[in-house]
Amino acid sequence: MKEIKAYIRxxxxxxxLSALEIAGVRGMTVIDVSTLGEWADPKKTKLSIEYCxxxxxAVKIEMVCSDDEVxxxxxxxxxxxxxGNHGDGKVFVSDIxxxxxxxxxxxGQKSI
Numbered sequence: 001m002k003e004i005k006a007y008i009r010x011x012x013x014x015x016x017l018s019a020l021e022i023a024g025v026r027g028m029t030v031i032d033v034s035t036l037g038e039w040a041d042p043k044k045t046k047l048s049i050e051y052c053x054x055x056x057x058a059v060k061i062e063m064v065c066s067d068d069e070v071x072x073x074x075x076x077x078x079x080x081x082x083x084g085n086h087g088d089g090k091v092f093v094s095d096i097x098x099x100x101x102x103x104x105x106x107x108g109q110k111s112i
Contacts, residue, residue, distance in 0.1 A: 001096040028063035
């Protein structure tokens with residue numbers, strides 16, 4: 001199993017989420033976040049005394065899927081979130097060593 005984390009522009013979120021649902025993603029977490037430094041789009045940054053940096057808003061998508069679904073889902077994110085401008089975002093893929101459903105106690109692929 002793999003975990004996909006994607007940081008994308010807020011205005012691209014509906015396109016990405018819709019395409020992922022159509023492609024069969026069974027569940028995902030969507031979180032509003034702020035990105036700092038080189039990840040931020042310089043045209044949409046805000047100044048913050050707290051961060052002493054430039055930051056901008058982003059949407060973080062997290063999902064867990066089988067190994068054979070990773071390429072399909074990553075390609076959807078890359079296609080639907082792309083504008084060609086600085087600050088389009090990042091995608092990270094990590095191994096998941098264990099997954100357990102709290103409700104059913106099922107483990108592994110069955111739990112997702």
